Amino acid sequence: MNAEVAVIKTAAETALAQMFAQARDRLPGDDAIAARRNAAFDEFAKHGLPHRRIEEWKYTDLRALMRDAKPLASPPDAAAKTRAKDAGRLLGDLDARRLVFVDGAFVAELSDLRELEAGLILGPLAQAMTEGDPVVAGRLGRLAPVNDAAVALNTALMGDGAVIRIASGATIERPLHLLFVASGKPAAMFTRSLVTIDHGARVMLIESHEGPAAIDYQVNAALELFVGDGAHVDHVKVIGEGTEALHVSTLAAAIGSHARFNTFSFISGGTVVRNQLFLRLDGEGTVAGIRGVSLLKDRQHADTTLFADHIARDCQSREMFKSVLDNEAHGIFQGRIIVRRHAQKTDAKMMTQALLLSERAEADNKPELEIFADDVQCGHGATAGALDDELKFYLMARGIPPAEAEAMLIQAFLGEAIDGIEHAGLREALIESVADWLSARSSFEGRRSAAASG
Amino acid sequence: MALLEVKDLHVEIDGREILKGLDLAVNAGEVHAIMGPNGSGKSTLAYVLAGKEEYRPTAGEVRFDGRNLFEMEPEERASAGLFLAFQYPLEIPGVATMTFLRTALNAQRKKRGEAELSTPDFIKKVREASAKLGIDQEMLRRAVNVGFSGGEKKRNEILQMALLQPRLAVLDETDSGLDIDALKIVADGVNRLRGPDRSFVVITHYQRLLNYIVPDVVHVLSRGRIVKTGGKELALELEARGYTEYQEEVPA
Numbered sequence: 001m002n003a004e005v006a007v008i009k010t011a012a013e014t015a016l017a018q019m020f021a022q023a024r025d026r027l028p029g030d031d032a033i034a035a036r037r038n039a040a041f042d043e044f045a046k047h048g049l050p051h052r053r054i055e056e057w058k059y060t061d062l063r064a065l066m067r068d069a070k071p072l073a074s075p076p077d078a079a080a081k082t083r084a085k086d087a088g089r090l091l092g093d094l095d096a097r098r099l100v101f102v103d104g105a106f107v108a109e110l111s112d113l114r115e116l117e118a119g120l121i122l123g124p125l126a127q128a129m130t131e132g133d134p135v136v137a138g139r140l141g142r143l144a145p146v147n148d149a150a151v152a153l154n155t156a157l158m159g160d161g162a163v164i165r166i167a168s169g170a171t172i173e174r175p176l177h178l179l180f181v182a183s184g185k186p187a188a189m190f191t192r193s194l195v196t197i198d199h200g201a202r203v204m205l206i207e208s209h210e211g212p213a214a215i216d217y218q219v220n221a222a223l224e225l226f227v228g229d230g231a232h233v234d235h236v237k238v239i240g241e242g243t244e245a246l247h248v249s250t251l252a253a254a255i256g257s258h259a260r261f262n263t264f265s266f267i268s269g270g271t272v273v274r275n276q277l278f279l280r281l282d283g284e285g286t287v288a289g290i291r292g293v294s295l296l297k298d299r300q301h302a303d304t305t306l307f308a309d310h311i312a313r314d315c316q317s318r319e320m321f322k323s324v325l326d327n328e329a330h331g332i333f334q335g336r337i338i339v340r341r342h343a344q345k346t347d348a349k350m351m352t353q354a355l356l357l358s359e360r361a362e363a364d365n366k367p368e369l370e371i372f373a374d375d376v377q378c379g380h381g382a383t384a385g386a387l388d389d390e391l392k393f394y395l396m397a398r399g400i401p402p403a404e405a406e407a408m409l410i411q412a413f414l415g416e417a418i419d420g421i422e423h424a425g426l427r428e429a430l431i432e433s434v435a436d437w438l439s440a441r442s443s444f445e446g447r448r449s450a451a452a453s454g
Numbered sequence: 455m456a457l458l459e460v461k462d463l464h465v466e467i468d469g470r471e472i473l474k475g476l477d478l479a480v481n482a483g484e485v486h487a488i489m490g491p492n493g494s495g496k497s498t499l500a501y502v503l504a505g506k507e508e509y510r511p512t513a514g515e516v517r518f519d520g521r522n523l524f525e526m527e528p529e530e531r532a533s534a535g536l537f538l539a540f541q542y543p544l545e546i547p548g549v550a551t552m553t554f555l556r557t558a559l560n561a562q563r564k565k566r567g568e569a570e571l572s573t574p575d576f577i578k579k580v581r582e583a584s585a586k587l588g589i590d591q592e593m594l595r596r597a598v599n600v601g602f603s604g605g606e607k608k609r610n611e612i613l614q615m616a617l618l619q620p621r622l623a624v625l626d627e628t629d630s631g632l633d634i635d636a637l638k639i640v641a642d643g644v645n646r647l648r649g650p651d652r653s654f655v656v657i658t659h660y661q662r663l664l665n666y667i668v669p670d671v672v673h674v675l676s677r678g679r680i681v682k683t684g685g686k687e688l689a690l691e692l693e694a695r696g697y698t699e700y701q702e703e704v705p706a
Contacts (some may be wrong), residue, residue, distance in 0.1 A: 052545075339639055342641070379494035389507075390544055391544055391546055393504075393506055393528065393545075394540065394544045395505070395527075395546075395554075395558075396505075396527070396528040396529045396532070397504045397505070397528050397531075397532055397538055397540075398529075398532055398554075398561075398562075398614065398618070399529050399532035399533045399558050399559075399561045399562035399565065400529060400557055400561045400616070401529050401561060402529070404557070404561065405529075408549055408553075408554075408557065409546070409549075409551075411548070412546065412547060412548025412549045412597075413548060415548045416547075416548060
């Protein structure tokens with residue numbers, strides 16, 4: 001009963017097909033890349049935008065949510081670059097080497113390419129594709145699942161992104177920060193990045209996405225991340241898009257043996273967000289921390305979908321995703337841990353928790369375990385609930401005003417996830433972002449109650 | 455005028471009347487004990503004074519330092535100097551005890567128009583107060599009451615009281631679940647704070663605590679009203695004779 005019934009294309013699907021037809025000749029890359037783009041678009045066109053009957057996209061029906069497809073963003077002009085100069089404030093004063101992408105295109109003059117550490121090689125993807133870099137061609141698309149609609153669209157339309165390689169044994173002290181900024185046009189940006197961290201290397205990689213409020217731009221960003229044996233990698237993604245942005249992003253990573261890998265997703269922006277993670281633990285003895293926090297209000301919709309695939313034995317993974325949902329926000333977490341037949345002694349624990357600050361907010365939590373090995377320790381849990389009034393009263397009875405009491409309890413709720421970030425500066429910056437979100441909320445609440453009583 | 459003045463107070467919870475015309479006046483510097491059988495309304499009195507939402511006053515009035523208590527939010531009552539030591543102190547995972555103490559202290563200072571305490575001053579204050587109560591520094595770094603024993607939780611309540619320096623402290627069965635050593639530590643903590651400007655309402659089921667915190671006045675609460683008031687000897691009398699004469703009538 002898998003008959004494809006709905007072949008009627010939506011406006012967005014039609015626009016995407018037109019866009020691809022018009023753009024494919026001027027998108028970067030040689031014939032081999034062009035052939036890949038065509039294949040990827042055909043793959044997308046077969047099924048169209050994902051909808052609720054596709055299990056992985058059950059809660060994020062892009063057919064319904066994506067009313068139109070924006071035109072491809074044009075290269076940023078001087079004005080766009082000027083507007084992008086202030087970007088990155090979400091992360092405070094964090095000292096990092098920035099690679100800045102404005103409207104999906106690398107901007108060298110806003111980036112910091114000076115005095116590269118030994119063992120660090122980086123450059124823009126568009127250039128690598130144009131020059132026919134064989135390593136890039138060989139690695140691109142190896143990790144991102146071909147049958148995922150968002151990935152297929154990204155492969156078909158990818159314009160630019162970062163290509164980074166960290167050599168064996170190199171320790172890169174300064175975090176690398178891929179900063180993606182939308183300058184303010186209602187346009188679409190497709191970025192693809194490729195990061196290879198060789199054996200025993202150490203690096204911290206930050207991806208942040210931001211743009212102006214009230215502009216309905218669209219972002220599709222993908223990162224393929226190769227983590228070598230014994231490497232230590234911390235990855236943080238901050239999705240702080242503008243209020244009307246549609247953001248779909250993918251992390252596809254393969255992690256070698258005896259590695260330490262942490263990834264953290266921080267979502268506070270965008271009107272529709274899909275954050276997908278495809279993680280493969282390929283080598284034995286690796287420890288992975290997979291965490292995230294979503295702070296959603298108004299009618300924001302954010303979906304984090306995770307596949308953590310334990311392929312090799314003796315790995316440990318900890319998955320923890322927390323969301324705070326206010327107003328009519330909708331938070332979704334779908335997490336699947338797969339333990340393959342040879343992944344004996346796997347130790348995996350997944351927890352997802354939603355805190356509902358409003359009766360109209362909605363949380364969907366779907367943790368799943370799929371286990372084919374017989375000697376493993378796996379578990380999962382999910383909770384959803386409101387703030388505890390008893391705790392709030394206890395704080396108020398000590399003189400703490402209600403808004404501050406709520407903020408304390410929300411911070412405490414999120415702390416368990418945020419504490420998983422090893423880099424102190426980044427951890428502090430995100431705690432600060434949470435505090436900003438909470439103070440914006442309480443000043444709004446304050447105005448609201450003043451209006452109600454006045 | 456009394457610091458706390460309760461007149462003909464009626465309080466309902468879930469539509470059931472628990473306090474049925476309670477009168478009480480506590481002057482500055484006095485320690486009042488309120489004793490009574492289970493279900494007589496002791497904890498209800500504690501909660502309604504602190505401002506817990508579900509406890510709804512339906513008649514009567516309460517004045518605290520001349521102000522109508524029911525026009526004040528719970529946090530305003532706390533800042534005005536009213537403190538409730540909870541019978542069951544709550545655990546707050548993720549909030550470090552130090553952070554909690556500091557936020558509370560500074561919130562109250564701010565409300566009263568005083569400057570916030572500097573970090574060194576604050577730490578010094580907490581160290582002194584906690585040392586007297588036998589609370590070690592390790593406990594202060596842990597989340598509020600998480601993993602604390604019953605006795606540690608009660609000592610933590612007294613620590614909060616010592617830091618916040620209230621004008622009226624209501625101790626709701628602070629003795630329950632304490633062994634004799636913990637009881638002495640808690641009682642010493644209270645006695646150190648006694649003074650001409652500070653009053654206490656000590657709610658307890660047993661006379662035992664009153665050997666250590668000697669009250670000026672003892673009240674018997676039964677069926678939602680104060681039915682007898684006397685000196686400290688009243689507590690001993692209750693200990694000897696029990697609450698039988700004040701018990702609820704058991705319906706046949």
